[in-house]
Amino acid sequence: MNYSQLIQQLSDKVIKPVYLILGDQDYLSSQIKAAFVKMIPDSERSMNIGSYDMEDTTISAAVEDAILVPFFGERRLVMINRPYFLTGMRTKSKLDQDLDDFLEYLKHPEQSTVMVIFAPYDKLDSRKKITKALKKVAVTIEIGNLRENEIKQLVTDKVTGTGFKINRDALDRMVELTGGKLTTMMSDLPKLILYNNDTKVIDLDSVNGLVSKSMEQNVFDLVNSVLQKNPKQSMDIYHQLLLENDEPIRINAVLIQQFRLLLQVMILQKHGYSQGNLASTLKVHPYRVKLAMQTIKKFSYNQLREAYIGLVDTERQMKSTRRSPELLFELFVLKFMKNVS
Structure with a gap:
C-alpha cells in the first residue's frame, strides 16, 4: 500500500489494528x-x-498501553517510533528490549487499538523472528524511495489544495535544486506561496530566487565539472560548499559516494538493470539514479574509475x-x- 491509498482508507474509516x-x-x-x-476525538x-x-x-x-481498554472512547492509538530491533543496525540505547510481549501481542492484536510502527529505515532485517511476525500481521506502507512522478504529484496536490498553481518548469527546477527530497520541497512551499500571493502561480523565477540548492545537487554539479575538466568551475563550486560550512572531509566523502554510485549504475545497467531496479538494488533515491544514468552516458568507465581512486587517495591524505x-x-x-584523456 502507498501513502495516498492509506490516507484514503483512513478517510473512509477502513482501519486495521x-x-x-x-x-x-x-x-x-x-x-x-x-x-x-x-x-x-479531541476530548479523548x-x-x-x-x-x-x-x-x-x-x-x-x-x-x-496497547492492551488497555480505550478510556471513554472507541479506540486507542499507540505509535511506536524508531524500532531499531527490527533492523540489523547498532544503537547507543542501553535498554533491554524484551520482545516476547510484542510477539505475543502480534499474535492477537487488540481490535480496539490501532498500533502504528514508524520505521525510518531503508530496510528491515527480514531474517529476524520479530520482523517476520510483524510483516505477517501489519499493513505495510512504504514511503522511503518515492519515484519522481510521485513526488511531483504530492507537491502539486499540496499547491492546488491552497488555491495556487505551479508551472511545470518550476516544479522540475524544484526537484533539481532539492535533489528530489520531498520534505525539503514541502518546507519551501510556504515562502513560494507567500511570494506569489498576487498571481497565485508559482513560476520558475520565484523557484530560482527562493529555493536553495541542496548539498547533494552542488556535489552533483561538482562531479560533472570535474569530469568535464573545468578546473575554475570545480573550485568555485568547492569554495561555495566550504562557505556553506561543509567540512572538506565530508565534501570529499560525498564525492566518493557519488562516483561509487556512477560506477555501480554503469556496471549494473550493462547487466540489464532498469532505473527502478537500480534504485531498489542500490538503496538510493530514484532521482539520484536518474541523474547518474544521465551522467554515465557522457563519460567512460576509466574516467569514473580514475576519479574515484583519486578521491579515495585524497581522503587518505586528508x-x-x-x-x-x-x-x-x-x-x-x-x-x-x-592524466585522464
Whole structure:
C-alpha cells in the first residue's frame, strides 16, 4: 500500500489494528501521524494516544498501553517510533528490549487499538523472528524511495489544495535544486506561496530566487565539472560548499559516494538493470539514479574509475597529513585533468 491509498482508507474509516510505516520521509511521516491522530476525538486524545520512542522506552511499555481498554472512547492509538530491533543496525540505547510481549501481542492484536510502527529505515532485517511476525500481521506502507512522478504529484496536490498553481518548469527546477527530497520541497512551499500571493502561480523565477540548492545537487554539479575538466568551475563550486560550512572531509566523502554510485549504475545497467531496479538494488533515491544514468552516458568507465581512486587517495591524505584539505582537493582536480584523456 502507498501513502495516498492509506490516507484514503483512513478517510473512509477502513482501519486495521497494526500498521508498519517503512522509510525515512519526515514529511509523509508527519502527515500520516496527523491522519491517525485525527481518528481520535479531541476530548479523548490525552487519555487514548500514546507515543513511544524505542531508543529511550521499552517495547513492553508500548504493549502495556496497547492492551488497555480505550478510556471513554472507541479506540486507542499507540505509535511506536524508531524500532531499531527490527533492523540489523547498532544503537547507543542501553535498554533491554524484551520482545516476547510484542510477539505475543502480534499474535492477537487488540481490535480496539490501532498500533502504528514508524520505521525510518531503508530496510528491515527480514531474517529476524520479530520482523517476520510483524510483516505477517501489519499493513505495510512504504514511503522511503518515492519515484519522481510521485513526488511531483504530492507537491502539486499540496499547491492546488491552497488555491495556487505551479508551472511545470518550476516544479522540475524544484526537484533539481532539492535533489528530489520531498520534505525539503514541502518546507519551501510556504515562502513560494507567500511570494506569489498576487498571481497565485508559482513560476520558475520565484523557484530560482527562493529555493536553495541542496548539498547533494552542488556535489552533483561538482562531479560533472570535474569530469568535464573545468578546473575554475570545480573550485568555485568547492569554495561555495566550504562557505556553506561543509567540512572538506565530508565534501570529499560525498564525492566518493557519488562516483561509487556512477560506477555501480554503469556496471549494473550493462547487466540489464532498469532505473527502478537500480534504485531498489542500490538503496538510493530514484532521482539520484536518474541523474547518474544521465551522467554515465557522457563519460567512460576509466574516467569514473580514475576519479574515484583519486578521491579515495585524497581522503587518505586528508586524514593522515597536515596539508591543507583545500590544496589536496585542488591537486586532485589538476592531476585528474592531466592524466585522464
